[in-house]
Amino acid sequence: MTSQTRPRAAIILAAGQGTRMKSPLPKVLHPVGGRAMLDHAIDAAQALGCQKIIVVVGTHSPEVRAHVVKRLGEAAIAVQDPPLGTGHAVRAAEQALAGFDGDVVVTYGDVPLLKAADIEPVFNPEGLTVIGFEARDPGAYGRLILDGDALAAITEAKEASPEVLAITACNSGVMAAPADLLFALLADVRNDNAKGEYYLTDVVELARKAGRPTRAVFAAEDSVMGVNSQAELAQAEALFQSVQRDAFLAAGVTMAAPDTVHFAWDTQVGGGTMIEPFVVFGPGAVIEGGARIRSFSHIEGARVASGAEVGPYARLRPGADLAEGVKIGNFVEVKNVKMAAGAKANHLAYLGDGSVGAAANIGAGTIFCNYDGFNKAQTEVGAGAFVGSNSSLVAPVVIGAGAIVASGSVITEDVPADALAFGRARQTLKPDAGAAFREKAKARKEAAKAAKLK
Structure with a gap:
């Protein structure tokens, strides 16, 4: 548990269909280290001292809902239907957090290596903060546009210019803000973009226009790794095992x-x-x-x-x-x-x-x-x-x-x-019976062989 002075809540996004996993098991229920990825996310939220944890699920995966209810209860469920992007997913949890006065962190059910210590610096009661990372291969990640120590914007790769695509500071998707600020900003997010979705990342620009401070804190790329395929699941498992082995060797x-x-x-x-x-x-x-x-x-x-x-x-x-x-x-x-x-x-x-x-x-x-x-x-x-x-x-x-x-x-x-x-039958001996058995068995085998040749 942490020693924070303001109440905390977590919204864990777990409504993705995970089609690239090509598995009947919902993506967030696949294990890393013998534990469902979603449980790793819940563990981190609990370690942060979150008083409320809301998991956003889809209608397509009743197993995920049942998993959350078993661990956290029905009150921890929010449903995104239909799926209209990450901003829309976070808004699905708004009713479940009605009346909550504190800071909210948004995390993901398919990011199993992210620990409470990685998330802790993201809390900022004055404004909005995201977790970024320096990407080895930025690829399709959203880029962080920094203005000195401040975060100016997050630009999705599909919307980015060649100059922005050259940036290696990328968005993990994890962010935190006071609850009232977060949901007020989300109410102004629009879906006029290439995918027709409500991007959670748009709240950064909206916060700046509202005069609220925005910033980025950085974590290791491996810590914020998301899992979307069986190959990435195996990679996450390998990273998890490496950390465990190093810790035990050191101990x-x-x-x-x-x-x-x-x-x-x-x-x-x-x-x-x-x-x-x-x-x-x-x-x-x-x-x-x-x-x-x-x-x-x-x-x-x-x-x-x-x-x-x-x-x-x-x-x-x-x-x-x-x-x-x-x-x-x-x-x-x-x-x-x-x-x-x-x-x-x-x-x-x-x-x-x-x-x-x-x-x-x-x-x-x-x-x-x-x-x-x-x-x-x-x-x-x-x-x-x-x-x-x-x-x-x-x-x-x-x-x-x-x-x-x-x-x-x-x-x-x-x-x-x-x-x-003693709990067995008495041993019985029959002299020469073994030899007689072998002769009979041999004769039966030779007879069967001869019949087969006819």
Whole structure:
């Protein structure tokens, strides 16, 4: 939260159709760092201390509306119908902000890398301010016409002369002004331009004519990058990952090949952790300092304590909670299971819904049979218990502390502490039956081959 003295509101424009994405998923709901681009914009507005956040949506994307309502409530919705440009989109939020006395910032649901710190300088209670950037390739961006420290105008590329097109200071589209000023200026915007739209950028010239100060503050080009295609989405993801990797390296996280490690927007990793190549963190992962995450592991919604080791080729799903010294090995999946200090599941196991006590050992091929087709049930393995390889623990079931489950067992009843449980058929031996089986099988194969040749 910021320490501003004037109330703040945000208008987030999210009514674009996003046709260039060529995806059934609305553009602003595509993820960067495992989080919808629109949520990144809402996060920034909340971090700025905005008391009201209004998201302008279109009628063509009910999924966007539902997403906003789930997070912010129905009062956060404004509808632009039909779409008649950015100025028209901002005016669609005017009724939702009726009576609001403070500063309004206009941002975008497809600009996922813009942070509160980038936006903060844009607020100016005396007039209107926009965020600009120096473009590597100005292309179709609107150009900022500067008059000393003041912003004289913003000219859209389609309306610009060759001299204006040579300017590299460009408009990000983000702007802020007192609410009453912003909507008064928008009421005077006209659509007599090449596209027949109401340009939000026209308010700059109108503000100057009204004698109100206008200015531009600058942010890095990457921070204000908009996403309009799958290629740009991939570029935004790459930029996001680069920032995350640099931050974790600076915090003392060891990564031999950081470009192969992918983080989510909320990943937490403590200094002293070692992350091997090709690890993916989904949302909700918390890794305490001193853990080791080995190659080709996927961790989401899980906590890994200091001194624990995960992988290689392991998957931690939401609710997995590994205490100090826990070892999760290759091809082990853990979901909604708390594993106490020193517990181990080294190979080829599925642990779903339950708990594993301190220093317990889960053998290779063991599964927690947690789902009966309708409901989930819990499996509890006590401290120091030993579950032999290829065992199936049919929940709900409790394996007592220090108990031993023989390999290959199917356990359907509780096992008391320190007991030994067998849950398998008695082995039967038939002398010479193996050789007889092979001879019969060989004869059948030769007969089938001969018949095929006839």
